[in-house]
Amino acid sequence: MDTRDVTLPEIGDDRLEEIETTLFARIAVERTDAAVAAAQTAAQDAERARARAVRRGRVWMGAAAAAAFVAVAAVIAPQLAGGAASTSSVVTADQPASAQPPSLEGDAVTLDGRSFGGADAGGSADVSGSSTDQSREVVATGSASVVADDLRAAIDRLTAEAESAGGYVESVSLGEGAGTAWITVRIPADTLTATIAGLSDLGEVTDTRVDRRDVTTETVDLRARVASLETSVARLQDLLAQSASTSDLIAAESALAERQGELDSLRQQLTWLDGQVQMSSLTVSVSEPAPPEALNPRGFGDGLAAGWNGLVATLGGLVVAVGFLIPWVAVLAVIGLLGWGVRGLVRRRGARSEHTEE
Known part of the structure; x- marks a missing residue:
């Protein structure tokens, strides 16, 4: 069948409108x-x-x-x-007394219904208001620098002043020909200002400094703890004397040894802190004056002498430089000779190879 002869039917306007409507x-x-x-x-x-x-x-x-x-x-x-x-x-x-066995709790020992050695037991010291009535506790430390013509004389004089004020020398460093000496003295706190002011008698004072640290709170706390532990130790000693059984005796002795050791430690701390407050530390650096600078040449003779000295110094420097360079030059010369010899050997071998090829 030849498709070229097929004739399609014509579509009318109504059919086209229907198709468009459906599509839209x-x-x-x-x-x-x-x-x-x-x-x-x-x-x-x-x-x-x-x-x-x-x-x-x-x-x-x-x-x-x-x-x-x-x-x-x-x-x-x-x-x-x-x-x-x-x-x-x-x-x-x-609780009834029979129900309370000996016990060690915190800072108190309980025995037969009674508490011994506690910080808050009856008769404990009251230190709550002590800090309001006492003066402030201050640790003062001073330092200074002095220029003196004679170091030893200055050190001896400062030592004598410290001892006359009721203090002592804590440390001193004085060497021969060093040009500087250091000395640290402990003096009563109320004489620190006067001692620093008197340093001008030793020489020229170039620098002074005073540091103060308030330790009132630490001191009050230590004193309160010491008072509480003293009461605790006294009550534990009473308990030790009243102990009727081995267990009570062991508990009391153990608590007493612990409290006594802590009390001794706190007492040492309080003693050291009181010493720091009562006695101030002063460190002084004493040095000799710097040598005067050499005068510049002011005439022909001075200029000639300066030139000659410069020439001698320059020649001396050149001699030193030459002596320093000679070993290096010798090593470089040996290296150069080895390189030159290797180069010549390579050239000769190359020439022989070319001659052989010809």
Whole structure:
């Protein structure tokens, strides 16, 4: 069959209009479906974002609640601990004597319903208001630099002044020909200012410095702890004398040894701190004056002498430089000769090779 002879039927205007209407209707439906799908997708994304925001908000609220709980617990815990401690002591006091075995807790020894050696037991020293009535405790330290013509005389004079003021020499460093000496003296604190002012009698004072440190709080604390431990030791000694059993005796001796050792340590600290307050430390650096500078030449003779000295110094420097360079020159010469010999040998071998090839 020859397709060229096939004749297609003609489509009328009504048919064309029907086809166009159907086509446009399908396009409109597809667009509507796409819009609906996009709207649904956007709604789902918004819902997921809202859910994530809600979860984040819950996490932050939980964290804030936990932080608030920790803060409240930190504020209330000390008060609860204090109340529990007081309640515990009351219960112990109310218990019958037969139910209380000898015990060693903290700073107190409990025996037969009575507490011995505690810092807060009856008769303990009251030092809470002592710091308001006493003067401030200050540790003063001074330092100075002095230029003196005679180092040894200056050191001897400062030593005599310190001893006359009621102090002593803590350390001294004086060498022969060193040009500088150091001396550290301990003097009463109330004489530190006068002693520094008197350094001008030794020579020219070029620098002074005084450092002061307030140790009132440390001193009051040490004294309070010493007083409390003294009371504790006295009560433990009383308990040791009243001990009727081996277990009581062992507990009392152990507590007494511990308290006595701590008391001795605190006493040494307090003694050292009181010594620092009562006696100030002064360190003085004594040095000799610098030698005068040489005068510049002011005449022909001075200029000639300066020129001759310069020439001699220059020649001496040249001689030293030549002596320094000679070993290097010798080594370089040996290296050069070896290189020249190797080069000549290579040339001769090359010439022989060319001659042989010809």
